[in-house]
Amino acid sequence: MILNLESAYLRIQVDTHGGELRSICDREGTEYLWQGDARYWEGQAPNLFPYVGRLTEKKYRYRGKEYIMGIHGFVQDCELGIAGQRGNSLRLQLSSGRDTRRMYPFDFRYGIAYVLEGRRLTVCYEVENTGREQMYFGIGGHPGFRVPLEEGMDFESYYLEFPGTCCPLRVGFSADCFVNGQEEEFPLKEGRIPLRHSLFDQDAVVLKNMDDTVTLKSHGGRRYVKVAYPQMAYLGIWHAPHTEAPYVCIEPWSSLPSRKDVVEDLETQENLMALPAGASYKNVWSIECG
Numbered sequence: 001m002i003l004n005l006e007s008a009y010l011r012i013q014v015d016t017h018g019g020e021l022r023s024i025c026d027r028e029g030t031e032y033l034w035q036g037d038a039r040y041w042e043g044q045a046p047n048l049f050p051y052v053g054r055l056t057e058k059k060y061r062y063r064g065k066e067y068i069m070g071i072h073g074f075v076q077d078c079e080l081g082i083a084g085q086r087g088n089s090l091r092l093q094l095s096s097g098r099d100t101r102r103m104y105p106f107d108f109r110y111g112i113a114y115v116l117e118g119r120r121l122t123v124c125y126e127v128e129n130t131g132r133e134q135m136y137f138g139i140g141g142h143p144g145f146r147v148p149l150e151e152g153m154d155f156e157s158y159y160l161e162f163p164g165t166c167c168p169l170r171v172g173f174s175a176d177c178f179v180n181g182q183e184e185e186f187p188l189k190e191g192r193i194p195l196r197h198s199l200f201d202q203d204a205v206v207l208k209n210m211d212d213t214v215t216l217k218s219h220g221g222r223r224y225v226k227v228a229y230p231q232m233a234y235l236g237i238w239h240a241p242h243t244e245a246p247y248v249c250i251e252p253w254s255s256l257p258s259r260k261d262v263v264e265d266l267e268t269q270e271n272l273m274a275l276p277a278g279a280s281y282k283n284v285w286s287i288e289c290g
Helices: 098-103
Strands: 002-006 010-015 020-026 059-062 065-068 081-086 089-095 108-117 120-129 135-137 144-146 158-161 192-194 205-208 213-218 225-228 234-238 247-253 273-275 280-289
Touching: 002 089, 002 108, 010 108, 020 280, 065 098, 120 273, 158 247, 213 247, 225 247, 273 280
Parallel strands: none
Antiparallel strands: 002 010, 010 020, 059 065, 081 089, 089 108, 108 120, 120 280, 135 273, 144 247, 158 192, 158 213, 205 234, 213 225, 225 280, 234 247
């Protein structure tokens, strides 16, 4: 089911399937969100839970037992219930059940709330541990944005700009997109990452130690997208490798994929969140379009 939110500047569409954004459109008719294309990537803005990225052999271990789970967890494939909708806000929810426990042996309540105010869409992830033991998870966003956003512009006219003087590190990945433990400095040019299609020939660029806000801008254009993620430790930047895909994903992540050739144990993977029984977790980030 597609649900709508509106402000004086933007119209938002959200699908109850995965709680995924389907449109961010301004009153002038400009669409900011990537609309999906099988030639490049059919997704638009999946929500990632309870794992971010790939698992080695699609497996992980917990208390000596192996479980199977696909890339980016399972919320993206689930139908979420409407927990509340009023005016400019919407909340969707998923509770654990027999189907989720086959992949993930924890009792939980997952929620995603959207609040639209002016040009800013605030996204709040909520996780409640409803079980009797500590649960482990990763969480994140994967929104794609159209590039270019304006006629007469091209992909290489755009750049990603950080507001401060950060010196990010690039997390090392193997050719098949697993963490390889080899981090390196990722120098910025005047706080910017110029976009070019070849930037993604080795798949995603994943950063740590970066500023908690980044803005998609262009030379000579006036439209922008600003993503703020103050509680996320990592930022993925991606489009389909070895293509001239007309979009870029700006992905705030709380955690990382599996290490190369390691079937991870959830209790020992150091970058996962650990939530005690009965406790709740919130992570708020935002998208501003103008």
